[in-house]
Amino acid sequence: MYAKLINGELCRLKMPLKIGDKDVFTNDESIIRANGYKLVVYTDMPSETAVPSWQETETNIIQIWAEPSV
Numbered sequence: 001m002y003a004k005l006i007n008g009e010l011c012r013l014k015m016p017l018k019i020g021d022k023d024v025f026t027n028d029e030s031i032i033r034a035n036g037y038k039l040v041v042y043t044d045m046p047s048e049t050a051v052p053s054w055q056e057t058e059t060n061i062i063q064i065w066a067e068p069s070v
Contacts (some may be wrong), residue, residue: 002037005056013037 002013016023017035026032041062045052050065 001040002032003040003061004036004038005054005061008054010040010054010061 004011004013013032016025017031018024019031019035024031038056038059038061041060043063043065046065047067050067052063052065055062055064
């Protein structure tokens with residue numbers, strides 16, 4: 001799945017892409033990435049109390065987990 005991270009929220013890729021004044025339907029990764037979308041990497045939940053968030057790298061958006069402080 002591809003998405004953008006906007007204000008900490010995951011915004012999933014939806015078709016069509018708006019490129020200029022055109023609607024583009026594609027599964028071409030280079031076009032998707034050129035429009036700011038990144039591959040989402042889900043990770044395993046380490047415990048039932050862990051809280052998810054997202055971390056963005058140059059190429060991916062990765063799910064990370066934090067344990068709530070007691």
